[in-house]
Amino acid sequence: xxxxxxxxxxxxxxxxxxxxxxxxxxxxxxxxxxxxxxxxxxxxxxxxxxxxxxxxxxxxxxxxxxxxxxxxxxxxxxxxxxxxxxxxxxxxxxxxxxxxxxxxxxxxxxxxxxxxxxxxxxxxxxxxxxxxxxxxxxxxxxxxxxxxxxxxxxxxxxxxxxxxxxxxxxxxxxxxxxxxxxxxxxxxxxxxxxxxxxxxxxxxxxxxxxxxxxxxxxxxxxxxxxxxxxxxxxxxxxxxxxxxxxxxxxxxxxxxxxxxxxxxxxxxxxxxxxxxxxxxxxxxxxxxxx
Amino acid sequence: xxxxxxxxxxxxxxxxxxxxxxxxxxxxxxxxxxxxxxxxxxxxxxxxxxxxxxxxxxxxxxxxxxxxxxxxxxxxxxxxxxxxxxxxxxxxxxxxxxxxxxxxxxxxxxxxxxxxxxxxxxxxxxxxxxxxxxxxxxxxxxxxxxxxxxxxxxxxxxxxxxxxxxxxxxxxxxxxxxxxxxxxxxxxxxxxxxxxxxxxxxxxxxxxxxxxxxxxxxxxxxxxxxxxxxxxxxxxxxxxxxxxxxxxxxxxxxxxxxxxxxxxxxxxxxxxxxxxxxxxxxxxxxxxxxxxxxxxxxxxxxxxxxxxxxxxxxxxxxxxxxxxxxxxxxxxxxxxxxxxxxxxxxxxxxxxxxxxxxxxxxxxxxxxxxxxxxxxxxxxxxxxxxxxxxxxxxxxxxxxxxxxxxxxxxxxxxxxxxxxxxxxxxxxxxxxxxxxxxxxxxxxxxxxxxxxxxxxxxxxxxxxxxxxxxxxxxxxxxxxxxxxxxxxxxxxxxxxxxxxxxxxxxxxxxxxxxxxxxxxxxxxxxxxxxxxxxxxxxxxxxxxxxxxxxxxxxxxxxxxxxxxxxxxxxxxxxxxxxxxxxxxxxxxxxxxxxxxxxxxxxxxxxxxxxxxxxxxxxxxxxxxxxxxxxxxxxxxxxxxxxxxxxxxxxxxxxxxxxxxxxxxxxxxxxxxxxxxxxxxxx
Numbered sequence: 001x002x003x004x005x006x007x008x009x010x011x012x013x014x015x016x017x018x019x020x021x022x023x024x025x026x027x028x029x030x031x032x033x034x035x036x037x038x039x040x041x042x043x044x045x046x047x048x049x050x051x052x053x054x055x056x057x058x059x060x061x062x063x064x065x066x067x068x069x070x071x072x073x074x075x076x077x078x079x080x081x082x083x084x085x086x087x088x089x090x091x092x093x094x095x096x097x098x099x100x101x102x103x104x105x106x107x108x109x110x111x112x113x114x115x116x117x118x119x120x121x122x123x124x125x126x127x128x129x130x131x132x133x134x135x136x137x138x139x140x141x142x143x144x145x146x147x148x149x150x151x152x153x154x155x156x157x158x159x160x161x162x163x164x165x166x167x168x169x170x171x172x173x174x175x176x177x178x179x180x181x182x183x184x185x186x187x188x189x190x191x192x193x194x195x196x197x198x199x200x201x202x203x204x205x206x207x208x209x210x211x212x213x214x215x216x217x218x219x220x221x222x223x224x225x226x227x228x229x230x231x232x233x234x235x236x237x238x239x240x241x242x243x244x245x246x247x248x249x250x251x252x253x254x255x256x257x258x259x260x261x262x263x264x265x266x267x268x269x270x271x272x273x274x275x276x277x278x279x280x281x282x283x284x285x286x287x288x289x290x
Numbered sequence: 291x292x293x294x295x296x297x298x299x300x301x302x303x304x305x306x307x308x309x310x311x312x313x314x315x316x317x318x319x320x321x322x323x324x325x326x327x328x329x330x331x332x333x334x335x336x337x338x339x340x341x342x343x344x345x346x347x348x349x350x351x352x353x354x355x356x357x358x359x360x361x362x363x364x365x366x367x368x369x370x371x372x373x374x375x376x377x378x379x380x381x382x383x384x385x386x387x388x389x390x391x392x393x394x395x396x397x398x399x400x401x402x403x404x405x406x407x408x409x410x411x412x413x414x415x416x417x418x419x420x421x422x423x424x425x426x427x428x429x430x431x432x433x434x435x436x437x438x439x440x441x442x443x444x445x446x447x448x449x450x451x452x453x454x455x456x457x458x459x460x461x462x463x464x465x466x467x468x469x470x471x472x473x474x475x476x477x478x479x480x481x482x483x484x485x486x487x488x489x490x491x492x493x494x495x496x497x498x499x500x501x502x503x504x505x506x507x508x509x510x511x512x513x514x515x516x517x518x519x520x521x522x523x524x525x526x527x528x529x530x531x532x533x534x535x536x537x538x539x540x541x542x543x544x545x546x547x548x549x550x551x552x553x554x555x556x557x558x559x560x561x562x563x564x565x566x567x568x569x570x571x572x573x574x575x576x577x578x579x580x581x582x583x584x585x586x587x588x589x590x591x592x593x594x595x596x597x598x599x600x601x602x603x604x605x606x607x608x609x610x611x612x613x614x615x616x617x618x619x620x621x622x623x624x625x626x627x628x629x630x631x632x633x634x635x636x637x638x639x640x641x642x643x644x645x646x647x648x649x650x651x652x653x654x655x656x657x658x659x660x661x662x663x664x665x666x667x668x669x670x671x672x673x674x675x676x677x678x679x680x681x682x683x684x685x686x687x688x689x690x691x692x693x694x695x696x697x698x699x700x701x702x703x704x705x706x707x708x709x710x711x712x713x714x715x716x717x718x719x720x721x722x723x724x725x726x727x728x729x730x731x732x733x734x735x736x737x738x739x740x741x742x743x744x745x746x747x748x749x750x751x752x753x754x755x756x757x758x759x760x761x762x763x764x765x766x767x768x769x770x771x772x773x774x775x776x777x778x779x780x781x782x783x784x785x786x787x788x789x790x791x792x793x794x795x796x797x798x799x800x801x802x803x804x805x806x807x808x809x810x811x812x813x814x815x816x817x818x819x820x821x822x823x824x825x826x827x828x829x830x831x832x833x834x835x836x837x838x839x840x841x842x843x844x845x846x847x848x849x850x851x852x853x854x855x856x857x858x859x860x861x862x863x864x865x866x867x868x869x870x871x872x873x874x875x876x877x878x879x880x881x882x883x884x885x886x887x888x889x890x891x892x893x894x895x896x897x898x899x900x901x902x903x904x905x906x907x908x909x910x911x912x913x914x915x916x917x918x919x920x921x922x923x924x925x926x927x928x929x930x931x932x933x934x935x936x937x938x939x940x941x942x943x944x945x946x947x948x949x950x951x952x953x954x955x956x957x958x959x960x961x962x963x964x965x966x967x968x969x970x971x972x
C-alpha cells in the first residue's frame with residue numbers, strides 16, 4: 001500500500017477559502033458601493049437623534065422654504081427641515097424591511113426544502129398555492145390583509161414577510177431539486193436518516209448561497225413594499241419622518257412644479273437605499289456563483 | 291521565427307510545439323503548468339498525449355488554439371501550425387485559424403452542442419461562418435453527417451441535441467470538427483464518456499476519417515489502450531513535462547521512464563485476478579501546480595531515484611530512434627521494483643451454503659410519459675458470502691437499477707430480493723436497521739457522494755452513529771480505526787471534500803460504507819472517475835477489505851479489465867435481461883454469449899492488435915420498446931434467423947455454474963469463437 005501520503009491539506013484551508021470569498025467581495029466595486037450606501041443609512045437610522053441640524057419633528061416658522069444654506073433641502077408645509085427628516089427617515093423602513101425579509105426567507109427556505117425534497121403531491125399542492133399567490137399583485141394582497149388586521153408595525157412586517165414566502169419558496173425549491181439528486185442524499189437515506197435531517201442538515205448548508213442572494217434581493221423589495229404601502233396610507237403613520245410618508249404628505253404640493261424639494265429628496269433617499277441593497281445582492285451573486 | 295515572414299511550406303509539420311512554457315496566475319502567484327514541451331506532428335499523422343489528470347494535457351490543447359483561461363498565458367516557446375506561430379497571431383488571424391484550420395472535439399459532446407439549436411443548423415454554421423450561403427451550407431451539413439455514418443442523417447438534421455444519444459452527439463461534434471477539413475484535429479478525451487461498444491465505433495470512425503482526410507490528429511487521453519489503438523506516436527506528460535516520447539508501439543512495449551512503466555503496470559489487464567496478487571500503484575501524489583524543484587519532478591515517487599535525481603533535471607535522453615526519455619536511469623526504468631505486498635488470504639467462497647443475497651425473478655417497470663420501460667425483466671441471481679459478483683453491460687442495461695432494488699432505493703415491480711434467507715422489504719423505509727446496516731454502497735462520483743459542507747469527521751461519525759450506534763469517545767476511536775483501514779491519514783479528519791483529491795474522497799466514501807460492518811457493498815463504478823494509478827490503489831483497498839472482513843461485493847463497471855480483476859462471478863445484462871452468468875474466467879475466456887463476445891472485443895488494449903473487433907450495429911434499442919424474441923437479435927453478429935426474432939431463448943445452464951440465454955448451442959459457440967481466434971493474423 002502506498003506509504004507516501006500526499007502533502008497535507010493545510011488545516012487552515014477552510015479559513016483560507018472563507019477569507020478568499022471575503023477578499024473577492026471586498027474587491028468587488030459593486031459590493032463595496034452598495035455596502036457603503038446601506039451602511040450610511042443604517043448609521044443615520046441608528047444615530048440621527050442629536051446629529052441632525054434640526055429635530056426632524058420640530059416645526060419652524062419658515063413654512064415651505066426653498067433649499068438654502070439654512071435649510072439645505074428646504075422645509076415642508078409644517079415648516080419641518082427636510083434635510084433632517086431625510087436623514088432620520090430611514091428608521092422605520094430599516095426596522096420593518098429586514099424583519100419582513102427574515103420571515104419571508106425563513107418561511108420560504110422551509111417550504112422550498114419541503115417541496116423540493118418530497119416532490120409529488122406535497123410539491124404539487126404547495127406549488128399551485130405559490131402560483132396562485134404570485135398571480136396577485138403584492139400590493140393588493142398586502143392592502144387587503146392590513147385592512148383586515150389593522151395597521152401596526154407588526155402587521156406590516158408579518159404581511160410583507162408572508163407575501164414573500166412563496167417567492168422565496170420557488171428559488172429555494174429549484175436549488176433543492178438539483179441538490180437532492182446528488183448521491184450524498186441517497187447515502188444519507190441508506191443509513192436510515194429521517195427526512196428532516198436530510199433536509200436541514202445535509203441539503204440546507206448546500207443551498208445557503210442562493211438563499212443568501214435571495215435574502216438581499218428580498219430586502220430590496222421589502223423596502224419597496226414598505227414605501228408603497230406607506231404611501232397609500234397603510235404603512236408607517238404620521239408624524240414619523242419616514243421617506244414615503246413625506247412623499248405621500250407632500251406630493252399634492254408638486255402641482256405646477258412648486259415645492260419640488262419636499263418630494264424629490266425623500267424619493268432620492270428611497271431610491272438610493274434600494275439601489276444600495278441591490279448592489280450588495282449583485283456583488284454577492286458574482287462571488288457566490290463563481 | 292516571426293509570423294508573416296515565413297512562407298507556409300507544404301512540408302511543414304501540421305503542428306510543432308517548441309519549448310512551450312505555460313503559466314497560470316493563481317492568487318497573484320505564477321504557477322508553471324507546462325515546462326519546455328516540444329513535440330511535432332507531421333501531416334496526416336496521429337500523436338497521443340497521455341498522462342493523469344492535472345498533468346497539463348488539456349492545457350496543452352487549449353494553448354495550441356490560444357484558448358487558455360484568462361489567468362493562463364504562454365510565457366515562452368512557439369506553437370507552429372503550418373509554420374505560423376500561433377502566439378503572434380492577431381485576433382482576426384486567430385479567428386480564421388480556429389474557424390478553418392483546427393478542429394476540436396471535447397470529452398462531453400452534450401456540452402459542446404447548443405441545446406437550443408437544431409443539429410442541422412449547428413453543423414451548417416461551420417460553413418456559413420465562412421461565407422457559404424444558407425442553402426448550400428445545409429446541403430453540405432447533410433453531407434458531413436453522412437460522412438460520420440450517422441443513422442438517418444435527414445432526421446438527425448431536424449433534431450435537437452438532447453434527442454440524440456451520447457454516441458450520436460459525439461459523431462455530430464466530430465462532423466462539425468471535420469467539416470472544415472482542418473489541417474489539425476485536436477481530440478480531448480473524445481470517447482471517455484461513452485460505452486465501450488460505442489467508443490469502439492467512434493474510434494473506428496476517427497481512424498477511418500483520419501486516413502481519408504489526411505488530417506493530423508492530436509489525441510489526448512488517459513486511456514493507454516485507446517492511444518495504442520489510435521496513435522503512431524505518443525508523448526507521456528507528467529506534471530507539465532513531456533517525460534517520454536516515441537513511437538507508440540515502442541513506448542508501450544519498452545517504456546523507458548519510470549512513470550510510463552508505473553502507468554502501464556497499474557492497469558489490470560491480461561486476465562489478472564485479485565487472487566493473482568495486488569495491482570501495482572504509483573506511490574505518492576502529483577506535485578502541486580507550479581512545483582519548481584531543481585531536480586527531476588518524478589523523484590519523490592520514483593523507486594529508482596538516486597541523489598543525482600534530486601539535483602539535476604534530466605534532459606531528454608535519446609534512448610532509441612525518435613524515442614526520448616527524461617530519466618537519468620532510463621536503461622533501468624523497466625526494472626522498476628514492483629510494489630506489491632505479500633499475497634492476501636482471500637475468503638474462500640463456499641457455494642454449498644445458502645447465498646447471502648438472492649434475486650428472484652426480479653422485474654422493474656418504470657412509467658415514463660405513458661410508456662412502460664422495462665428496466666429489469668426476470669433477473670435471478672445470487673451472491674454468496676465473501677464473493678464478488680461483477681455486473682457488466684452498456685449504459686441503460688439495468689445494472690444500476692438492479693443494485694438499487696437490492697438497496698431498497700427503488701422497489702421492484704415483480705419478484706423479490708432475499709437476504710440471508712429472508713425476503714427483504716422492497717422499500718428502504720420499511721427495512722430494519724440491521725438490513726440497512728448490512729447493505730451499503732460506494733458511488734461512482736465521490737464529489738457527489740460526499741456532502742461538500744461536512745468534514746470527514748462529521749461524515750464518518752454520523753455513519754458510525756446511525757449504522758453502528760457508536761457515539762462519544764468510542765466513536766472517535768472507531769473512526770480512527772476506520773480511517774486507518776482505508777489508509778486515510780488522520781490529519782484529514784477535519785478536511786472537507788473539496789480539500790481532498792479524488793482518490794482520497796473515494797477512500798472516505800469507502801470508509802463510510804464500511805462504518806457499520808456491512809455484509810455486502812454495492813460498488814457502482816467506484817473507480818471510473820479516478821486516474822489509473824489511483825484506481826489501482828482503490829481496487830487494492832477493496833480487495834484488502836474483502837480479505838479482512840469477508841464482505842461480498844456487487845461490482846458494477848464498464849471497464850472489463852477492472853471487473854475481471856475483482857470478480858469471482860460475472861453477470862452480463864442487456865436491456866434489463868440477464869444474458870450470461872458464470873465464473874469470471876469462464877465468461878471472459880469463452881465460449882461466451884455473442885453479446886459478451888462483442889463487449890470484450892470492443893475494449894482497446896495496450897497490447898493492441900489481437901482479435902478482429904466485432905462491430906455491434908447501431909445503438910442499444912429503447913427499453914420502452916424492446917425487440918421481440920431475443921432482445922439482442924437486432925445487433926447480434928451471430929443471429930441464426932427467425933427463431934431469434936420470435937422466441938426469447940431461456941437462461942440455460944450450459945456448463946456447471948455457467949448460464950446463458952442464447953439459441954446457439956454451446957458447442958457451436960465454442961467452435962465459432964475458436965475459429966475467430968484462430969483467424970487472427972499472427
